[in-house]
Amino acid sequence: MVRPSGRGARRLRLAGVVAAGAALALGVMWLVFPDRVRVASSVGVPGLPPPPSEVWPEAVHELPLRLPDGNPYQPILFLDRDRMLIKVEAGLLASYDLRTGEVKDLVRLRKEIRASGFAVGSGAIVWWTSRRDRDGQVVDIWTAPITGGKAAVRASARPDGLVKDPRLQVLSSALVSMDSFSGLSVAGGNIYWSSVNAGLWRLPLAGGAPPAPVPGTAGYHLLSYPWMGRPDEWGRPLPPGQATPGDTNRPVFGDLLNIETGETSTAVIPPDTHSWTCGLTRCMGPLPGNSGENGAAQSRDGSAQRRLPSMETQNAAIARDRFSILRVYGTGHRVEAVALVDLKTGEAGLVGRRGVGDGLARGQLFHHTDLYSYRLNDKMIIVDLRAIP
Numbered sequence: 001m002v003r004p005s006g007r008g009a010r011r012l013r014l015a016g017v018v019a020a021g022a023a024l025a026l027g028v029m030w031l032v033f034p035d036r037v038r039v040a041s042s043v044g045v046p047g048l049p050p051p052p053s054e055v056w057p058e059a060v061h062e063l064p065l066r067l068p069d070g071n072p073y074q075p076i077l078f079l080d081r082d083r084m085l086i087k088v089e090a091g092l093l094a095s096y097d098l099r100t101g102e103v104k105d106l107v108r109l110r111k112e113i114r115a116s117g118f119a120v121g122s123g124a125i126v127w128w129t130s131r132r133d134r135d136g137q138v139v140d141i142w143t144a145p146i147t148g149g150k151a152a153v154r155a156s157a158r159p160d161g162l163v164k165d166p167r168l169q170v171l172s173s174a175l176v177s178m179d180s181f182s183g184l185s186v187a188g189g190n191i192y193w194s195s196v197n198a199g200l201w202r203l204p205l206a207g208g209a210p211p212a213p214v215p216g217t218a219g220y221h222l223l224s225y226p227w228m229g230r231p232d233e234w235g236r237p238l239p240p241g242q243a244t245p246g247d248t249n250r251p252v253f254g255d256l257l258n259i260e261t262g263e264t265s266t267a268v269i270p271p272d273t274h275s276w277t278c279g280l281t282r283c284m285g286p287l288p289g290n291s292g293e294n295g296a297a298q299s300r301d302g303s304a305q306r307r308l309p310s311m312e313t314q315n316a317a318i319a320r321d322r323f324s325i326l327r328v329y330g331t332g333h334r335v336e337a338v339a340l341v342d343l344k345t346g347e348a349g350l351v352g353r354r355g356v357g358d359g360l361a362r363g364q365l366f367h368h369t370d371l372y373s374y375r376l377n378d379k380m381i382i383v384d385l386r387a388i389p
Contacts, residue, residue, distance in 0.1 A: 048328065049339050052349030052383050059387035061098050063380040068103065075373040075382055076118050079146060084371065084382070085118065085125065093125065093144070098382070106148035117193075119368065120146060121186030122205055128184055128193075139181050141191060141203065141211075154191065155203050155211050157181070183222030185368065194222035196236060200259060217259060224321075224367045226260040227280060229253030233315075251276035251283055268302035279318040279367060282343050286313055293329045297343040306346055311339065316362075318343065319369035320385055325351065325362045338362055340372055340383060349383070 053060040066072055073086040073096070082099040091111030095104045106125070109115055113129045120126070124143045131138050138158055144151040183194045191203040199217030203210075219237040220228035230237060233252050249269070254276070256265040267278045269285065275292070276285030284297040287307070295313035298305040312327040312335070322344045330336035338352030338360055352360055357376040365372075372383045 047330070048337050048353070049348040049350045052340060052351065052381070055347050055349040056383065056388045058389075059384045061382040061384065063096075063098075063382060065375060065378055065380050067094075073380075075371060075380070077120065077368075078370050078384070078386065079120060085120070087115065095148075104148070106146075107144040107151050109151070115142070117182075117184040119185045122189050123147075124186065124205060126184060126186055126191055126205075128181065141184070141193075143191075143205065154205075154207065157195075157201075157211060185222065185225050187225040192222060192225050194220065194228065196221075196232075200228060214259060217257070220257055221253070223253055223256070224280060226258050227256055228259060229256050229278070231255075233277075249274055251278050251285065253278045254283075256280070265300060267300045269298075270296070270302075270305075275314045277313070277316070277318065279321040281321050282318060284308070284313045284316070284318065284324065284343060293333065295326065306343070308341065311341065317365040317367075319365040319367060319372075321367070323365070323369075323372075323385055323388075325365060325372070327360065327362070335360055342388065351381075351383070 049055070053062075067088065072089045073094070074089075075096075076085045076087055079085050079095055083095045083097050085106075086094050086096045086103075087109075088094050091109045092105050093107040093109060093115075095102075095106055097103075110129070113131060115127045115129050118125065118127045123146050125146055126141065126143050129140050129142065131140065136158060138156050140153045141155045141157070142151050143154050181193060181195055183192070185192050186205065189205050191205055192200060194200050194217075197218070198213040199220045200214040200222060201211045202214055203212075217228055220230050221232050223229045229252075231250055231252065231254070235250060251267050251269050254267040254269070256278075258264070267276075267283050269276045269283055270288070272288040273285055276283055278284075278300060281300055282297060283300055284295060286292040287294050287296050292312050292314050293310060295308035295311050296305055297308060297313075308326065310329045312329065313324070316324045316326055318324050322342060324341050324343060326339055326341050326348075327335045328337040328339050336354050337350055339348040340351045341348040351372065351374050352358055352362070354360055358374050361374075363372060363374065370384070370386050372385065374381050
C-alpha cells in the first residue's frame with residue numbers, strides 16, 4: 001500500500017462557490033481562500049490535482065501490471081475486504097489478495113466470448129455474455145461459486161427485440177432503439193437486471209423458475225436494487241405526448257422508484273441546464289453558458305451545490321452515490337487530465353494525464369463500482385473506493 005507523507009498539504013477540495021475566472025486555467029497556481037477553489041498542484045504539473053496516493057493514501061494499492069505467470073489482468077471488483085476479483089487474459093476469473101499478493105484461479109471462462117457486467121452476492125459471482133444464433137442476439141446469464149468452481153448458465157434472454165412503446169425509441173441510433181440489457185445485480189437470493197421493454201427482471205439464484213418481469217417497472221432502469229430510475233442516458237422513456245427525445249433538461253435517473261416500498265424521488269436541478277445525471281442522493285451536470293467545461297454537484301433536492309470548475313461532467317456516471325471520473329480542462333479549452341472526484345467532499349485525485357500512461361482514457365463506472373484502476377509507470381494502480389473516509 002502506498003502511504004506517502006504530506007497528505008494534507010496536497011489535496012484538491014472543490015468549494016461550494018465558483019473561483020475567480022482567471023484561476024480556471026491550468027498552469028495557474030490557485031490561491032487558498034475559504035470561499036474559493038483550492039487546488040494543490042501535482043509534481044511538475046501546476047494546476048492539476050495530486051495523485052490519489054497523496055489524497056487517499058489508505059485507499060491506494062500499487063501492483064505489478066502482470067501476474068507472476070506473466071498474464072495481463074483486469075481488476076473488476078472486491079470479493080471481500082482484501083480479495084479482488086480479476087479477469088485474466090488467459091480466460092480465467094481469479095482472486096487477487098491485496099494483503100498477501102496471492103492469486104487463486106476461480107472460474108474458467110470461454111475465452112472467445114466476452115464476459116461483462118460482473119456482480120457478487122449470496123455466495124455467487126454473476127456475469128453475462130452475448131452471442132448470436134440464427135434468430136438474433138442472445139444474452140446468457142452465468143453464475144459460479146464465489147469460492148471457485150464450474151460456471152453454469154442460469155438463463156438466456158433475447159434483449160434485441162424491437163421496442164414496442166414509441167416513447168422508448170431513440171431515433172438517432174438503430175442500436176439503442178433495441179431492447180437493452182443493464183444493471184445486473186444480486187439481492188436477496190435473486191439475480192436482477194433491467195431492459196427497456198419490460199423494466200426489471202428477476203431470476204432466483206438457486207434456479208427452479210425462469211426469468212420473470214417485475215410488474216409496474218416498464219420504462220425504469222435498475223440503479224441499485226430496490227431503486228430503479230428513469231430516464232436513461234438516451235432520454236427514455238419520453239414524457240407523455242412527446243414524439244422525439246428533445247427535452248435534454250431531464251436528468252438521467254432524475255425520477256427514482258423503490259420497487260419494494262413504492263417510494264419515489266424526483267430530482268431538482270438548476271434551470272437552464274442540460275445533460276445532468278443523478279444517483280440515489282446526488283446529481284451532477286454542467287453549469288449553464290460554459291460549453292460544459294465547468295460542472296457542479298448537488299443533493300437531489302437541489303441543496304448543497306458544489307462547483308466543479310474546469311471539470312466536464314457530461315457522459316460521466318456516479319459510483320457509490322459519491323464518486324465520478326471527470327475530464328479536467330486546461331488552457332485553450334483543451335482536456336489535459338482525468339480526475340477521480342469525491343462529490344461528497346470535493347477532493348480529487350489525478351488518474352490520467354495527456355500523454356502519460358493510459359492518457360485521457362476513463363474507466364466505466366456503475367453505481368455499485370467499488371474500485372477504480374489505471375496504469376501508470378508500469379504499475380497497476382488500484383483505488384479502493386470503500387476505503388475513502
